Amino acid sequence: MKFWSLILVVLLFNNCAILNPVRKSPYKLYMANIKDQPFDAIIVPGVPYNAKKWSDVMRLRILWSKFLFEKGYTKNIIYSGGAVHSQFIESRIMGLFAEAFGIPKAYIFTEEKAEHSTENVYYSYYLAKAQGFKNIALATDPYQTSNLYSYIKKQKLDIKLLPLLLDTVLIMDRTEPKINPEPARMSDTAFNSLKKREGFFKRLRGTMGKNIEYTEEDKIRRETKAN
Numbered sequence: 001m002k003f004w005s006l007i008l009v010v011l012l013f014n015n016c017a018i019l020n021p022v023r024k025s026p027y028k029l030y031m032a033n034i035k036d037q038p039f040d041a042i043i044v045p046g047v048p049y050n051a052k053k054w055s056d057v058m059r060l061r062i063l064w065s066k067f068l069f070e071k072g073y074t075k076n077i078i079y080s081g082g083a084v085h086s087q088f089i090e091s092r093i094m095g096l097f098a099e100a101f102g103i104p105k106a107y108i109f110t111e112e113k114a115e116h117s118t119e120n121v122y123y124s125y126y127l128a129k130a131q132g133f134k135n136i137a138l139a140t141d142p143y144q145t146s147n148l149y150s151y152i153k154k155q156k157l158d159i160k161l162l163p164l165l166l167d168t169v170l171i172m173d174r175t176e177p178k179i180n181p182e183p184a185r186m187s188d189t190a191f192n193s194l195k196k197r198e199g200f201f202k203r204l205r206g207t208m209g210k211n212i213e214y215t216e217e218d219k220i221r222r223e224t225k226a227n
Contacts (some may be wrong), residue, residue, distance in 0.1 A: 001040065024162040026142040033137065033160040037073040040133035041109070042162065045120035045140050046090030049184070054176045057141065062094055063172050064164040065139055066101050074137070077103065080111040080120040080125060087191045092184035100177035100210075111177050115194055117144060118209035125157050137162045150211055156225035180220020 044065045047058035054123040068074045077098065091110035099105055103226030111127045114120040121138060128136050140149060145163040152159050194203065205211055 001078055024147060025089075026131060026145070026165060029161055029163055030165060033074060033162055036135060036137075038135075039074040039137045039160070040080050041076040041128045041131070042068055042074045042133045042139040043078050043080060043124040043128070043159070044094065045117050045144060046079060046084075046094060046114070048085040049088040049093040049181065050086070050088060051088075051181060057102070059174060059176070060164060060166075060169050061140055062097050063102065063169045063174065064141075065098065067168060068139055068162065069103055069107065069173065074085045074139075076107045076109060076131075076133065077204060078109045079125045080114050080124045082112050082115055083186045084115045084194045085190055086193075087186045087188070088181055089184045089186065093179075096179040096181065096184060097121065097177060100179050116203075116206040116209070116211070117148055118207065119212060121148055121152060121157065121159065122155070122209065122212055124203075125159060136160070140164060153169075154211055154222075155209075156222045 042065060044061050047055050047061065049055070049058070065074075065077045065079075067125075069077060079094040079098070081092040081094075083089045089110075089112050091112050095105075095110050096109045098108055111120070111124045111128060114123045125136065137160065138145065138152070139162045140148075142163040146163055149161065152161075169194065198206070202211070
């Protein structure tokens with residue numbers, strides 16, 4: 001990782017109130033939730049894949065999931081994300097990297113519909129429930145954790161928060177493993193980038209979770225937990 005890229009990542013992931021407005025520091029939030037381990041599954045939101053340069057953000061999220069799995073803090077990992085900005089299905093790419101890091105395929109699940117971070121959480125939550133998973137956590141960088149905190153709270157989703165601890169990940173081997181990305185590639189005819197399909201305001205609504213078709217079950221859950 002180049003020096004200035006590392007500095008940017010540190011600034012993004014630290015406990016700065018402007019860049020990372022999580023109410024608790026990432027470490028305190030992590031410690032408050034890790035006591036509920038082992039989790040049945042963690043949700044890891046996707047990042048667009050660039051075959052020429054592996055994204056630092058994707059690298060850190062996958063390594064964080066690897067750390068949690070190898071420590072026995074989670075039994076399974078759900079990578080989430082469709083082919084949003086490139087032909088590569090983000091969750092499949094992350095799953096391929098995770099396998100290359102030594103995580104058995106049997107414990108890797110992919111949610112391939114989400115196109116926004118709120119959808120990563122929502123669709124992965126129901127995928128987890130369909131698998132019979134009950135104890136679920138979101139495992140991503142502190143900045144995204146803070147962005148999704150209010151959405152999880154509003155929807156009354158029973159999801160714990162395990163923000164990435166940068167000092168833990170930075171001492172891990174961050175060498176990019178070799179993968180064959182082709183199994184994650186959509187065909188030219190099937191792929192249509194999000195920016196071509198949706199205007200700015202619809203994408204903004206998607207970021208806020210407004211494009212999700214909520215069900216009666218969602219309504220009941222929100223009302224039940226509000227009382």
